[in-house]
Amino acid sequence: METLITILSGVLVTVGTYLLLSKSILRVVLGTAIFSHAAHLLIITMGGLKTGNVPILGDEDVSAFVDPLPQALILTSIVISFAVTAVILTISYRAYQTLGTDNLEELRGSKYD
Amino acid sequence: MTNLIVLPMALPIIIGIILIFLRPYIKTQRAITVIGLLTTIGISGYILQSVYTDGIMRLDFGGWQPPFGILFVADSFSAILVLVATIVTLICTIYAFSSIGREMENMYFYSFVNFLLAGVNGSFLTGDIFNLYVNFEIMLLASYVLIVLGGKKMQLRESIKYVVINIISSWFFLVGIAYLYAQLGTLNMAHISQLISESGQTPLLTITSLVFLVVFALKSGLLLYFWLPGSYSAPPTAVAALFGGLLTKVGIYSMIRVFTLIFYHETQITHLAIGILAGATLIAGSIGAVAYKDIRQIVAYNVIIAVGFILVGLAVMTQEAFEGSIYYLMHDMIAKSLLFLLAGTMITVTGEKRFDNMSGLIRNYPAFGWMFFIVMLSLAGVPPLSGFIGKVLVGQGAIEAGSFILLALAFISSIFVLYSLLRIFLNSFWGETIISFEDEIPLRKGWMVSFGLLTILMFVLGLGAEYFAPYVADAAYTLMNPQVYIDAVLND
Numbered sequence: 001m002e003t004l005i006t007i008l009s010g011v012l013v014t015v016g017t018y019l020l021l022s023k024s025i026l027r028v029v030l031g032t033a034i035f036s037h038a039a040h041l042l043i044i045t046m047g048g049l050k051t052g053n054v055p056i057l058g059d060e061d062v063s064a065f066v067d068p069l070p071q072a073l074i075l076t077s078i079v080i081s082f083a084v085t086a087v088i089l090t091i092s093y094r095a096y097q098t099l100g101t102d103n104l105e106e107l108r109g110s111k112y113d
Numbered sequence: 114m115t116n117l118i119v120l121p122m123a124l125p126i127i128i129g130i131i132l133i134f135l136r137p138y139i140k141t142q143r144a145i146t147v148i149g150l151l152t153t154i155g156i157s158g159y160i161l162q163s164v165y166t167d168g169i170m171r172l173d174f175g176g177w178q179p180p181f182g183i184l185f186v187a188d189s190f191s192a193i194l195v196l197v198a199t200i201v202t203l204i205c206t207i208y209a210f211s212s213i214g215r216e217m218e219n220m221y222f223y224s225f226v227n228f229l230l231a232g233v234n235g236s237f238l239t240g241d242i243f244n245l246y247v248n249f250e251i252m253l254l255a256s257y258v259l260i261v262l263g264g265k266k267m268q269l270r271e272s273i274k275y276v277v278i279n280i281i282s283s284w285f286f287l288v289g290i291a292y293l294y295a296q297l298g299t300l301n302m303a304h305i306s307q308l309i310s311e312s313g314q315t316p317l318l319t320i321t322s323l324v325f326l327v328v329f330a331l332k333s334g335l336l337l338y339f340w341l342p343g344s345y346s347a348p349p350t351a352v353a354a355l356f357g358g359l360l361t362k363v364g365i366y367s368m369i370r371v372f373t374l375i376f377y378h379e380t381q382i383t384h385l386a387i388g389i390l391a392g393a394t395l396i397a398g399s400i401g402a403v404a405y406k407d408i409r410q411i412v413a414y415n416v417i418i419a420v421g422f423i424l425v426g427l428a429v430m431t432q433e434a435f436e437g438s439i440y441y442l443m444h445d446m447i448a449k450s451l452l453f454l455l456a457g458t459m460i461t462v463t464g465e466k467r468f469d470n471m472s473g474l475i476r477n478y479p480a481f482g483w484m485f486f487i488v489m490l491s492l493a494g495v496p497p498l499s500g501f502i503g504k505v506l507v508g509q510g511a512i513e514a515g516s517f518i519l520l521a522l523a524f525i526s527s528i529f530v531l532y533s534l535l536r537i538f539l540n541s542f543w544g545e546t547i548i549s550f551e552d553e554i555p556l557r558k559g560w561m562v563s564f565g566l567l568t569i570l571m572f573v574l575g576l577g578a579e580y581f582a583p584y585v586a587d588a589a590y591t592l593m594n595p596q597v598y599i600d601a602v603l604n605d
Binding site: 020025028032035036039040042043045046047067069070073076077080083084087088091092094095098099104107109 | 243246247250253254257258261264266267269270271272273274276277280281283284287288290291292294295298300343
């Protein structure tokens with residue numbers, strides 16, 4: 001199962017890289033979102049997939065539970081990537097309004113400003 | 114009293130949140146910001162002093178004993194950087210009072226400055242690698258807003274690149290953390306270090322360390338600096354000075370922390386890589402600094418040269434070199450903010466961006482011109498200014514370690530720094546004045562106060578190097594002996 005999820009995360013990175021290299025801002029933003037999903041999947045895989053029960057407090061055998069830490073990490077990371085995606089979407093929309101283009105080639109800027 | 118070490122991060126956050134509710138009252142916002150920052154400076158100074166007298170301080174959040182909970186750790190290195198970062202933020206904010214404009218002050222400018230400082234201080238203080246990532250994100254989110262605030266065309270264009278590059282580097286950071294967690298099952302930096310020194314740094318761990326090297330190189334501008342000159346020349350002067358003074362330094366701090374505390378066993382791979390990158394950064398930064406005529410580009414390339422110089426100290430790994438790097442970090446935070454403020458003010462008063470279009474500024478603004486001269490000397494490393502002691506100690510460390518190529522590159526780069534800034538000075542300040550006395554824009558009092566304070570700080574750091582020496586030596590000692598840090602966190 002871990003191998004499968006790792007491959008899936010690799011596929012997501014491929015898709016993200018492809019989107020990131022395109023010229024439209026919106027595709028780049030989607031690429032970064034897919035990137036973050038890949039990282040989240042990677043973290044949960046690295047912590048070990050279902051090896052026991054749901055984590056609860058108690059004095060039973062610790063090895064009977066799934067490691068809860070990666071889930072906490074992902075929760076934090078999802079919130080952060082949500083905020084960052086919101087910010088970059090807003091900036092991109094405003095840039096599109098002000099600059100009149102969403103083509104990154106045209107956003108290169110000139111030497112004289 | 115260990116609860117104090119959360120305040121350099123918590124206080125700016127609380128103040129930032131309070132300021133959101135005081136949006137229309139700009140005077141109140143300014144007053145609260147200044148009072149809050151002064152309090153933070155006082156607390157950071159107290160933390161530095163008590164770390165020096167009583168050893169490393171630790172705060173376990175929620176009472177979870179390490180290695181299980183998140184914790185803040187203040188050693189001398191962190192405490193010094195927190196203190197200097199807060200001082201620099203205060204001075205840049207004073208500059209902003211009379212330069213940033215009412216529209217931006219109304220749009221939560223001071224809140225975001227406080228959030229930025231919270232992220233910076235949190236990154237310096239945290240002892241947990243995932244928490245370091247979170248603090249980076251706090252800092253970066255605030256910086257995304259600050260870079261685009263104002264909404265000019267150039268800002269929007271550059272901020273997209275800045276945001277995307279930082280999202281990518283944060284992604285690498287997450288991947289690195291995932292690999293590290295898979296191998297060691299812990300996130301506490303001291304615990305990671307202990308586990309690695311027990312089991313040895315396996316090749317897989319070395320590869321993971323290179324992922325972290327890429328992350329911090331992107332954040333600090335170590336060779337991967339392609340985003341830096343553009344995005345540092347887009348925002349308003351006060352924001353650019355904050356960025357130039359603080360943001361790359363957080364990347365440098367994290368790199369020094371990770372490669373002295375965690376991955377210090379395979380120096381022939383990791384530290385060699387850092388050395389090569391630092392050398393290449395010095396060369397490329399020097400070429401960039403003399404290649405442009407746009408003042409903002411020259412100043413931005415000066416930031417890059419300093420990054421290379423500080424990390425020479427990490428590459429050679431001796432006590433003297435670390436002391437030099439720490440002195441130079443303190444100096445660079447102060448001097449680069451001043452340089453950015455001066456360069457931005459030159460553009461404001463002349464309306465020109467290229468130095469060959471300016472001339473004779475020293476006739477209109479004598480004090481301003483001489484302060485530019487002083488910061489130039491300080492960055493070139495002329496005694497008794499603050500750059501000197503750092504350069505000497507890094508050089509001494511490099512000789513001790515036998516890294517003569519890095520030594521040569523580091524000192525040749527100082528000449529390039531001097532040349533690039535001297536070109537600005539000769540062209541823009543000397544010669545026939547282009548501003549008639551009727552058209553002269555008077556320098557505001559707030560500007561002169563912030564320039565003056567930073568100049569005085571450079572003299573204080575240069576002349577009072579002896580006074581700071583015990584703190585810096587303590588910080589370098591902790592960096593050289595990671596066991597001190599581990600003992601303070603785990604075996605206390």
